[in-house]
Amino acid sequence: MLTFLFLMTKVALISGVSSGLGLETAILLAKRGFRVVGTMRDPSRGSELGKAATAAGVGIDVVAMDLTDAATITHAVAEVTAKYGSIDALVNNAGYQVRGFFEDTSDAEIRQQFETNVFGTMAVTRAVLPQMRAQRSGRIVFVTSIAGRIGSLGLGPYSATKFALEGLGETLALEMAPFGIRVSMVEPGIVNTSFWSASLHVAAGAKSAASPYRAYFEEAERMAEWAVKSSPIRPADIAEAVFQAVSSKRPHRRYLVGSRPKALMLVRRLMPQEMFERMYEKAVVGRITKAKS
Numbered sequence: 001m002l003t004f005l006f007l008m009t010k011v012a013l014i015s016g017v018s019s020g021l022g023l024e025t026a027i028l029l030a031k032r033g034f035r036v037v038g039t040m041r042d043p044s045r046g047s048e049l050g051k052a053a054t055a056a057g058v059g060i061d062v063v064a065m066d067l068t069d070a071a072t073i074t075h076a077v078a079e080v081t082a083k084y085g086s087i088d089a090l091v092n093n094a095g096y097q098v099r100g101f102f103e104d105t106s107d108a109e110i111r112q113q114f115e116t117n118v119f120g121t122m123a124v125t126r127a128v129l130p131q132m133r134a135q136r137s138g139r140i141v142f143v144t145s146i147a148g149r150i151g152s153l154g155l156g157p158y159s160a161t162k163f164a165l166e167g168l169g170e171t172l173a174l175e176m177a178p179f180g181i182r183v184s185m186v187e188p189g190i191v192n193t194s195f196w197s198a199s200l201h202v203a204a205g206a207k208s209a210a211s212p213y214r215a216y217f218e219e220a221e222r223m224a225e226w227a228v229k230s231s232p233i234r235p236a237d238i239a240e241a242v243f244q245a246v247s248s249k250r251p252h253r254r255y256l257v258g259s260r261p262k263a264l265m266l267v268r269r270l271m272p273q274e275m276f277e278r279m280y281e282k283a284v285v286g287r288i289t290k291a292k293s
């Protein structure tokens, strides 16, 4: 009976469970019956997850994986497949943001951003697909962002990575449908996690006193800080959306999370496109130019 239950338990592989949304999602999925395997670059730094798992009374396996190191991706996916024989859900969560106006962001900083958020995520997905195709079932979730739906200040390269994942996700959804594999995008608005502190990377050029964008960027950062502090979205909201994506019979293509992003997208949908673009530009750019003058 125990062996039967083990075989029936669905296996979820989640990237980036050391903190924030990945950690919360790992705990929720484990509490709801998934066998969760989470990835971290350095599993020895997994104490936050360990404490949360103990408090929730669940067990979570951790494997080492760095999205910028192809060998660790191959190794991690092979380890999970060998141990459990299936991967029923892949949650592509790991990622970070580089902040700065585009011209202040170096080519190297942009490439690193794409290596992690896009090419690393593509490599993990590619590594998992043969197993899911063989099973003729599976769920793939890309944790993108509202920044993957609409541009915002000082976030060009990050936004480009999330738009890229949205495009990949839409295409993969079509290509995988004949194999019974469903693809969803979970698009969080701002959530106060270490994404905005310890993991945040500000482009060197954006910090330079010589930057022609300095005053604008500083005001954009003040706006972002306010948005982070006042955001009503909690990591649990994103975890719930991921759970819906991996467990609903008919998962949605997109799960936009948060009242602010939902309101913005609703206004965009209801307004004529040109009128919306003008209004959005006026609202965003007006703030930083007014502050500078």
Ligand SMILES: NC(=O)c1ccc[n+]([C@@H]2O[C@H](COP(=O)([O-])OP(=O)(O)OC[C@H]3O[C@@H](n4cnc5c(N)ncnc54)[C@H](OP(=O)(O)O)[C@@H]3O)[C@@H](O)[C@H]2O)c1
Pocket (backbone or CB within 6 Å): 015, 016, 017, 018, 019, 020, 021, 022, 040, 041, 042, 065, 066, 067, 068, 093, 094, 095, 096, 097, 116, 143, 144, 145, 146, 187, 188, 189, 190, 191, 192, 193, 194, 195, 196, 199
């Ligand atoms: N927080 C927000 O406002 C927000 C909004 C929209 C979308 N998102 C997206 O949500 C996801 C999770 O963000 P979060 O808020 O939970 O941030 P977080 O607390 O900083 O967690 C990010 C996770 O990504 C992992 N990671 C970073 N670079 C990696 C790499 N090269 N290889 C493997 N793992 C790597 C980190 O692992 P290590 O422990 O190894 O560093 C960490 O576990 C990200 O994709 C982010 O873009 C966040």
